[in-house]
Amino acid sequence: MFQRLSEKLGGIAERLRGAARVSEADLDATLREMRLALLEADVALPVARHLMAEARQRAMGAEVAKSLNPGQVIVKILHDVLADVLGGQRRDLDISRIPSVILLCGLQGAGKTTTAGKLAKLLAGQGRKVALTSVDATRPAAREQLQVLAGQVDVPYVQGEGTTAAAMALSALNRARSEGHHVLILDTAGRQVVDDGLMAEIREVAEKIQASERLLVLDSMTGQTALTIAEQFHAAVDMSGCILTKTDADVRGGAALSVAHITGVPIRFVGTGEKIDAFETFDPQRFAGRILGQGDVVGLVEKVQAHVDQEQAERLAGKVRKGSFDLMDFADQLGQMQKMGGMGSMLKMLPGVKLPQEALAQMDDKPVKRMQAMVYSMTPRERLYPKLINGSRKKRIAAGSGTSIQELNQMLKQFAQMQKMMKRMKGDKGKRMMAQMAGKFGGFGGMGGMSKM
Known part of the structure; x- marks a missing residue:
């Protein structure tokens, strides 16, 4: 975005x-x-x-x-x-009541159901006991989809009973209360277009359950149409915020600037990709910094804290101090970077990065996955002792990982250089070496040709 x-x-x-x-x-x-x-x-x-x-x-x-x-x-x-x-200051969710109900509404195709799963994962990661429910009786398999998502993010799905959306919502709320859930995320029905029936149903549900938050899910790809949709929903139901989805595919971002200012409905979250964890809190101050090329260091730190395993990081630090950094550690670090959205995503959040947006958008993380595949195709002994990898072993590893011997040689050469740096990273030299390593391996220099193979 x-x-x-x-x-x-x-x-x-x-x-x-x-x-x-x-x-x-x-x-x-x-x-x-x-x-x-x-x-x-x-x-x-x-x-x-x-x-x-x-x-x-x-x-x-x-x-x-x-x-x-x-x-x-x-x-x-x-x-x-x-x-x-963009809204001034970041606004956190009002979920002080137990249970608090977060009502999600919007048109079909905006991504409400997927967003419900993403929001549940985010809140569960903050230590809250979350449950999901759906009152969408119009779209085939809507409830089943949410049940699958609930399983993926490891939160319970609460089934509401009743013949109307309001009755199902109230039933699900009573079950959530009896089971001791802190937050109930409620997915409502959508329509292809805004109509009176949809608005009446959402208004009845919101009044019946006294929702703590009423969030409108908007597809950012719809541009200024999103503004019209937001105005119509806000007029019918007093929305407390909105969530922009598919922002990774929206290179313009006009919807975000228009919706918050004209409707007064603040943006609370943005969906940044298809993965279940591609979801972040919207902070106007930090996003304004991103727009002006100032980066978002705070956002990058939060991303690292959310995705990096602290025990694994401490174990790796111990290996670095001992000079025993091996290929499996190398592959694990590549995997950690992938979890944080890849190199392009991380570089966007760093201030002073001069790469054009097109270059960042086209930054291909496939070479990283290919490097991981090479390591995973090795035996445990080969990962510990790369010098054992002779010509015949290289053929086997290349065939097993779907790569070429040339790519494997290139990866092994880069790992050898990185391992050499790691062994030298002791005492005060460590900080200087980290700066050198960032320059050398930050863009996986030399691996760019791999993506063309």
Whole structure:
């Protein structure tokens, strides 16, 4: 999400940071360029106008010309204006009641059911006892799909009884209460289009169960249509927030900027991929930083904390200190990086990365998987002692992993260099070596050709 917008606004911000002086004419030219970038990103015209007017008003009032670093001042103003349009501050869920009910609604195809599973996994990971239920009686196999998702994220599915959606919801809530669940996530029925029947049903369910949160699930790929949908749902049911799905496929991001500002419905979460853990809390301040090319170090740290096994990390640190880093450790580290979304996803969150958005989007993690396959095709002894891998063994490993001997030789060479660095990482040399290793292996330099094979 925001790829196209981030590339253009990030470039503008970069030019401003290096500017020794910024005149009023320079500011107007910058704002015109930004306005064009916003409209190309499918941001609603009233929102683009508001952004530009607000940025200009704050810039003129801040006495930018008298500042020692006027470019940085303007970038800070742009960041604050973007953050305000995106919702201002991060808003956590109100789930203080036991049980708290989170009502999910939206049109068919927006991804409500999958989002219910993702949200359940996120909350369960925070130590809450979560249950899922569905009152969708219109879509074939809707309940079965949610039951499967519940099994995947290891939370119970609560079956509600009754002939109406409201009755099923109330029944499921009573069961969740008796079973001691902290949160009940309720998936409602959708329609191809917004109609009175859908709205009446959702309104009745929300009133019956007194939902703590009423979240609208929106497909970010629908662009400004998402704005119309949000306005209609919010008028019928007082929505407390929305969740944007399929943001990994939306390079424009106009829906996020438009929905929160025009409807006043804050974005609470974003779905960032098909995997069940491709889901994150929406923080306007941090997303504004991403748009302006400032990265999101806090988000990256949270991602590392969520996906890296602490015991495994400590075990690896011990091996590094002893100089016993082997191929299995190498494959495990590649796997950890994959869990965090791959190299491209991580680089996007680092400040100062100059790679074009197209290059980051096309960064292929298949070579990483191929490297893992090579290691997994080795015997335990070969992983410990790579020098044992002679010509015949290489043929067997290449055949078993679906790769070539040339690729295997390349991977072994890179591992040997990495292992050599690891052995030298002792004392104060460690920090310097880590910087060298990041430069050498950060993009899996030399492996780029592997993706073409």
